[in-house]
Amino acid sequence: MSEYRKAKPEEREACIEFADYVFSKAHCPHDFETLIPRVYGEGVDSASMHRIAVDERGKIRALIAVLREELEVGGKALQAGFVGTVSVHPKARGEGHMKVLMGEWLKEMRETCDIAVLGGQRQRYEYFGFTRGGSQYKYSVNRSNIRHALKKTDCGGISFCPLEEAEGGYELVYNINKQRPARVERPKEQIGSIVRNMGEKALAVLDNEKLTGYILVSGNGDTVCELGLLDAGIMEAVIKAYLAYTERDEIEIVASAYDKALNQRIGRFAESYCVEPSEMFQIFDFANVLEAYLSLKQKTLGLALGEFSAVLDGQPVTVWADENGVSVERAAKPGAAVLDKHQAQELLLSEYGRFMDVQAPVGWFPLPVFWYAADSF
Template sequence: MVKYRMATPNEREECIDLANYAFRLDFETLMPKAYDKNVDSSAMHMVAADEKGRLRAQVAVFPESLTVCDYTLRTCYLGTVSVHPRARSEGHMKVLMNMWLGELRNTYDMVVLYGQRQRYEYFGFTLGGVKFKYFVGEANVRHALRHVNDTGISFCSFFEVEGAESFAHSINTSRLAYIERNVQQLPLIFKSLHQKALGVLENGKLIGYLIVNEAGDEISECAMKNTDDISRTIKAYMVYSRAERVSIYTPEYDIPLNTTLGSIAEDYVIETSDMYNILDFANVLKAYLTLKFKTLGIVQGEFSAVMDGQPVTARVDANGVTVERSAMPDAVVLNKQQAQTLLLTQHSRYMAVTAPVGWFPLPVFWYKIDKF
């Protein structure tokens, strides 16, 4: 008989072995912030164990505190959804997913994951969010940045620079939206999903960092202390990387970075960022409408709805955003998928729901190293 329970500390290696076997990957190098030899992540795993105590399946949840415009959202990233090949089609994933979501429902505002769309729609997740992807080539730099002086810019392994951890912490917490990153764990966090951290130096002094992939042709995070150094860094990095073309990801609300890249990139696309399961609509709506108000700007107006049984009324005026946990008598009633489609996707424009122009989708975004 299979028993569904939390993993115990002595099952740490069994959890990793199951994930490695199921995915044919090395999770200790893929996700060191959770599976490094010095990290005990067993408590994050809910498992299915057979009568002999062998793990047949598991689902892990990585807690993440998210700050958006001084609002703290309780979020977590769900991952390591693993089923032993000999235990597939036995329903273990379904049981574990529902058990986890039941545990999280009253304590978290939002659950995030990345996976096959329809598989996770069954559990209340919606593919959405906003991620910009720019393509910058050698010709773009040669012409658009010809007058930019990148003299003195150099790159090195980020954590070889004295004070790198405190520098990265300061930049992260200065953002209007950020996942809290444990300072002591930053060297592990920055290696998530085989990423590499490069320090950006000017005449030997640290002025920023880049998170890049192993090939060096993708920048998942461009963090500069001074926004005037963005174009100088991009010009210098194109020479340093020797890549013909580099892809650069940005959140929609990073105005300086999007302004710079929009003026030089060959092309860009707008993509979804992850899959989201909103548990508290009022908290998420207030935080991200405020972020949009402070960055991209939104029209003044009012929107009222009952979302997955939760009454919400949001108002925007010259002073900012207010959200009430009540709905107007004529408020639209939306089920969970409808509500999340409205708030999180570009398809909100096709819905027969009256909402102020430009409010949705909300600019929800996860940096790659904050994924799990």
């Protein structure tokens, strides 16, 4: 008979060893202490983030962790739970452990979070109420783009060094993140671990030896996962310099939909781009999420004035956007559309919503929900 509960402090190492074993068995070798240092790094007390299934011998058979995150989106505060380290022992699969553990986490998050996030196979997590959605832009930039479109751009003063070697580097990451119109809050004391999340490498951007920004790149350097600059005016020079620095013929650059400056500038010379989902999401409080992300959209991309009313997974909402901003009422108008959770999230979060027979102002959806890799779990 299995026992399902939160992990105890003394079980921290056992949780890490179990996750390393399961993921290494199924994929490439994993070292979670290195891969996600802010959760599993030395000295981090992360046991309470885990729900575990334990057999009668006290051995872990499955575990699921949730990282709590505070967000500020469009000036509104949200609470999120990022689900990760979903692990079931190969010999315990099919015994229902994941269903129980996920069910217990979702019950807790419904009472404490506005939204849940995870990365994973679509249909696997649709069973638990998640929908693939949000949006991120991914640009492809090659040497020909640089040679022709940025031939007059002077990048001679731009250089890079490891972020930890730049005085004030971590503080700069903290301050730039605080200025974003949407962000996951990053505690100052965790910045060093956050910028190394999921194997990312952090580089300081120097302009004539002066610290002016940072770049977070994938482990092999072919993807710019996050770019933060004090002066957006040097963005082209930084990208040109980075392509030369990495000695690659082509790189990818990831951007949120609401990063207007980045999208405007890169869009002028990138070879190509695509728009793709960010993660998988489950909304618990539709009114809060709608108010936050529509406010964000209005402040950054612009929002058509109008009204939307519906009953979303049993939650009645009416949203207005006017010259004074976005306002939400937890009530629906007579005749408003009634959508179940999957339909509601598909409308709000995905491009598929445009094919639904639901009245909504043009351009309101999908909501610009986005997670940087550094804030993922």
